[in-house]
Amino acid sequence: MPTEIPHPDRRLERVLVDEPPELGALFHRLNNQLGIILANAELVEAKAADEASRSRATQIIASAMDAIALVQEIRSRRRGCLDD
Secondary structure, three states: OOOEEEOOOOOOOEEEOOOOHHHHHHHHHHHHHHHHHHHHHHHHHHHOOOHHHHHHHHHHHHHHHHHHHHHHHHHHHHHHHHHO
16 A cells, blocks of 8 residues: 655645645545535435426436546556556
8 A cells, every 4th residue: 555645835735745745635626526526416316306306416417426436446447557
């Protein structure tokens, strides 16, 4: 497991040592944005007054979760390339 170090340009963000800092920050930011989309879609789904709105929110949730999984897959494949 890679060691985390503070990113020099951002106090709260962390990047992994085995990735270039700009890629680690990009993955982190993308996951944050997808998490916000996911959380808001879940709220819409829970509070939707009609089935059409609930169904659309469910589609957004599924898409956000697919995107999060894709980011994780890209990141793990990139790590595998760095190990070679």
